[in-house]
Amino acid sequence: MKLHRYIILWSLLFGYGIIASAQPCNNIIKGYILDQHDLSALSYASVVVSGTSLGAEADSLGFFEIKGLCKGSYTLICSHVGCEPVKRKVEVVEAVTNLNFYPEHHAHELKQIFIRARTNQEITNVRNSLNAEQLRLMKSDGLTQTLATIPGLSVLSTGSNIEKPTIHGLYGSRIAIIQQGSRLEDQQWGSDHAPNIDVRLFDKVEVIKGAASVRFGAKAMGGAILLEQKPVYTGRQLKQEVLLSAESNSPGIAVSSVIQRGDTATHTGWKMAAGIKKYGDRSAPDFVLSNTGTTVADLGFSFGYHKGEKRHRITLSGYYNNAGLLAASQVNSQDDILRALEADKPLVIHPFSFGIEAPRQSAVHTNLLYNGQISLSKDHKLKLNVSYQYDNRREYDVRRGGRSNIPAVNMNLHTAQLELLEDHRWNDIFSGMVGLNILGQINVNNPNTQRRPIIPYYNLFNPGIFAYQQANLNHLTIEAGIRVDYQHLNALYYDLNQKLHEPRRNFGNVVFNIGISADILPEMRFKANTGLAYRAPDVNELYSNGVHLSSVAYEVGDPDLRSERLWKTIVELSNSKDSRLHYSIDMYFQLFRNYIYQRPNGFVSTIAGIKLRYDYVQTDAVFGGFDALMKYRILPWWQIEGKASGLRATNRATGLGIPLIPPLHISGESMFTLWKNKKNQTSLRAGINVSHFSEQKRYNPADLFAGPPPGYTLAGALIRYSGKKERNTLELKVTNLFNTRYSSYLNNLRYFAPQEVGRNWILQYRFGINQ
Amino acid sequence: MNKLNGYILLLGAGLMLLVSCKDDVKPVNEEEVINEVTIRLKDDHNREYNLEYRDADGSGPGVPVIKSDTLPTNTNLQGNISLLNTLVSPTEDITAEVSEEGTAHQFFYVFTDSPAPVIQYADMDADGYPIGIEIQCNTGDAYDGSLRVVLRHQPNKKGTGVATGDMTQAGGSTDVDILLPIVVR
Known part of the structure; x- marks a missing residue:
């Protein structure tokens, strides 16, 4: 000094x-x-x-x-x-x-952690990150619910336990969930296949809403959700975080803990996260939603070495989930649905219980990951991500002859992935990345289900290469990228006449993307991005033939489907998040050719009555929409926030809407700091929020069993005490404050329960040691 | 660099292993499928009258074959319903399964036109509520219409009218819902 x-x-x-x-x-x-x-x-x-x-x-x-x-x-x-x-x-x-x-x-000074690869992260693409508070929420509310706080993202649910994220109306195979370079599998096959993921190990969540990412491939054509860990903590002090929460609606508790410790001398560190959650049946304002309890347990461990640019880390995580599906949703025929629609409460209601019976889903997801980085020179790095995932999904039906304990679906999915990246900066202006991905996957069905599998046995081989380059000028960044993918799919299944089929399909697809990011005023940033991506059809879209669990439809795939093409363009105008008045507005346009969806095609007559037949077909479609966010700090102790997102989707063949498109959503929040002690850094904050979902007016009556439910408005409130340096926080929160009776269009089981979950009090306590 | 090459080789080998191993894929025996429904009725002179519904492809989209004998007027008939799965071998008797789980099943017999014959339950589950496997039929006057046969799984047997064969309040999910043409002459 x-x-x-x-x-x-x-x-x-x-x-x-x-x-x-x-x-x-x-x-x-x-x-x-x-x-x-x-x-x-x-x-x-x-x-x-x-x-x-x-x-x-x-x-x-x-x-x-x-x-x-x-x-x-x-x-x-x-x-x-x-x-x-x-x-x-x-x-x-x-x-x-x-x-x-x-x-x-370096991470430890920041609430929000960036551990991204150097530059080179397709920065011109429109993306949102979860802030520290949202990350904390994620560890209790789950990934999907927390992501839905980002404008443009919504929750597509099957009952109250199975939730998957949608970005700009797209979900499933069109959205990639990537954890440290490894794509999460097992969530693509249908709207009732939710991602099985342990989020506790991760410290950063980012959503790419923009156009086709060349880095993540065609399966991210509609967007990507990136989960990352902080760099390995090598400090000697033990860091620990404990989270406890309890809920009133669906009584139950959740307990979780994250511990990490390192050794400065050897540059190593480890981290362990564990959580357990048990909830009973949820309740709507007027009745119990029978069999909607859930049990979740997860355990994750990572060990790493971090010295300068040399990094190695191994992460092992396991996730177990047993989730009940609404008892009344087990129907077999069109007549059952009509009866359910006429009723003002579910057709099956049992007294409240913690038990989980059929119909239910149970899943085990394990993931072994290696992330490595070496530096060839200061501006030239090599990264290697290798992973193996094993997923077991079991779906239990209400069956006769004691078969309710035999899963009707029992799939074992093995996925191996390799990603090799070369990250370079030539000079202050040019930088970029070149990479290679290889994915190998096998799905093996357990034959003891006594039910024809909905997803056939298959193996898939999917190598891809990509490159993108970035030019950083004074107030302008320009970026362009290209990716080429090859996919070989080999399926094996028996048809209704026990005849063996062994179809093979090969797809060669490309992804292009160009974008700019410009600082047009000192406080204003403009981003524009456009990309073209081709996605090969999934196994279920090609070879389904039969009744899908929890949907009364008879689904028929089309083995001759072609790759679908999406051309997405997005522009965004935003300013710094630290501004007193922060705003971010984006508009997007998605033009699909050969968009794959399910179209009703008459009836299938079975012994249980008639069932609607749904065929996988292709059409051209147009999606156009906007997302807006505004935050204003009116006074140092008073902040308001407003969000809106709207989307209009049209099937060009019919001129009508497309199923499961989120309706217009507007929400507002007001947060007050009631009391603050600067010396102790303790504070007491309170907030209220209101959220309005409109009625979806654009739909094709032929695509739905019943028209979309009317719009609704929900209110919530919270009060939070933050202790010294936010080491401990105590929060009391209420959702659906007025116990509003409403039905969500994006719930696949809305036909079977005319009301969603009612008022819910949530008490949460977080305690940190050396955080 | 050498280390890296090692990794790549190892993973490449792993991937090849994954892609090349292939388990035997066997056809699945769908034992719980119901593809044949037969109602056998007998009069006091042991004359048999059969109502049959056969679906050769089970849950598939094929059209079923339906056959029903003409019933005599003003006759008391005793009988039962039988459910079979002939798609597996040996043939699976589903009626036995329904009978075993009697408290969780109930048949309903509904005539589409009136005046119609009357069908009454002639059996009971463990709780004293009807199942509807054993039935009794009074054919009444001449009739030309249909009989809807419904099997509900997990019905609310305590619902109003359910025990006497009215399925309005029965709830549950449908395992069988077929329509058989009936002629009484």
Whole structure:
């Protein structure tokens, strides 16, 4: 520190004076200070010119400018809280010199953690991250519910336990969920196949809403959800977080804990996360939603080595889930549905219970992951992600002859993935990435189900290569990428006449993407992105033939389906999240050719009565929509937030809507800081929120058993006490405050229960040690 | 770099292993499918009258074959219903399963036109509620219409009218719902 002062003093007295007298010094160095991992602006970072008194602080966009420099060579030192200082030599020859800094931002100082690969993360694509509070919510409310707080994302559910995220009206195989470079499998096959994922190990969640990502391939054509861990914690102090929560509606509790510890000397660290959750039947305002209890247990462990740019980590996680489906949803014929629709309560209601009977789903998901990184040079890195996933999904039906304990569906899915990435920066302007992915997958059905499998035995081989390049100019980033995928699918199944079929399909597909990100005003950023992607049809879309559990429809696949093509364009206008008035507005347009969906095609007569027959068909479709978010800090203790998202989808063949498109959604929230002690850093906050969902007016009556339910408005409130440095928080929250009777269009089981879950009180306590 | 090559080789080998192994895929015996329904009725002179519904492809989309004998007027008939799965071998007797889980099943017999013959339950489950496997039929006057035969799984047997054969309040899910043409002459 003393030395520093001397240098400044010395340079003030001599250095600067001497140079200044020699020639006019009016040259400028300017540029951005950006996080090495995700190129986010490191606002208020500082740059000093070594040996002079000159320096500057970056603005909220990370931009800095140092004026009054003479020609000659200088050493610039860039520093920021939580970053290693970065030194760079620069030759000032011209009037203006452009220079960007990419310090590596260390996690522990930040609430929100970025551990992304250096730059090169398709930054022109429209993306949202969950903030610290949302991440905390995620660990209790689950991934899908928390993601739905992002405008443009909604929850597609099958009853109250099975939930999957939709982005701009797309779900399933069109959305990829990626954990540390490994795509989560087992959630693509239908709207009642929810992602089985243990979220506790992850510290960062990001959603790409934008156009086709070349990095993640055709299965991310509609968007991607990225889950990441912080860099390995190598500190010796044990860090622990414990989360306890209890609910009133569906009485039950959840307990979870995350522990981590490291060893500075060996640069290693480990982390363990475990959680258990048990809930009983949920209740609608007027009745018990029988058999909607759930049990979840998960355990994750990771061990890593982290020294500079050399990183290795192994993560092992397991997830078990046993979820009841609404008892009344077990129907067999069209007549059963009509009876359910006429009734003002579910046709099967039992007294409240913690038990979970058929119909139910039970899943085990295990994942073994390796993430490695080595640095070939300062600006050239190699990364390797390898993973193996095993998923077992069992679906139990109400069956005769004691067969309710024999799963009607019992699938074992094995997936191996390899990803090799080469991450390069040629200079301050050009950087990019080249990569190779290989995915191998096998689905094996357990033959003891006594039911023809809905998904046939298959094996899939899917290699892909991609490259993208980025140019970072002063206030503008331009990006372009391409990806080529090959997919070989080999299925094996018996038809109704016990004849063996062994179809093979090969698909060659490409993905293109170009985008720009421009700072048009000091406080305003514009992003535009357009991409084209082809997605090969899934196994169920090709070879389904039979009755799908929990849907009374008889589903028929089409083995000749072609790849669907999506051309998506999105533009976004936003400003810094730290602004007093923060806004972000995006508009998008999705043009589909050969969009695969299920179209009713008459009836199938079975011994249990008639069933609607649904065929997988292709059509051209157009989706257009917007998402808007506004946050305003009216007073230091009062903040309001408003969100809106709307989407209009048209089947071009009929001119009518497409099934399961989220209706217009508008919500508002107001948060108050009731009391705050600056010295102790304790606070008491309260908030109220209101959410309105309109009626979906655009639909094709032939696609649905009953028209969409009317719109509804829900209210909620919360009060939260945050202890010293937020080490512990106690929160009481209520959802559906007025016990509103409503029905959600995006619930597949809405036909069987005319009301959704009623008022729910949630009490949550979080305690952190050395957090 | 060498280490990296090692990793790639290892994984490549793993992938090949995954892709090349293939379990035997066997056809599944769908034992619980009902593809034949037969109602056998006898009068006091042991004359038999059969009502039959046969679906050769079970839950598949094929059209069933239906056959029913003409019934005599004003006759008391005793009989039973039988459910079979002939798609598996040996043939599975589903009636036995229904009988075993009597408390969770009930048949309903509904004539589509009136005046119609009358069908009454002639059996009971463990709780004293009818199942409807054994039945009694009074054919009454001439009739030309249909009989709807419904088997409900997990019905509310205590519902109003359910015990006397009215399925309005029965709830449950449908295992069988067929229509048989009936002629009484």
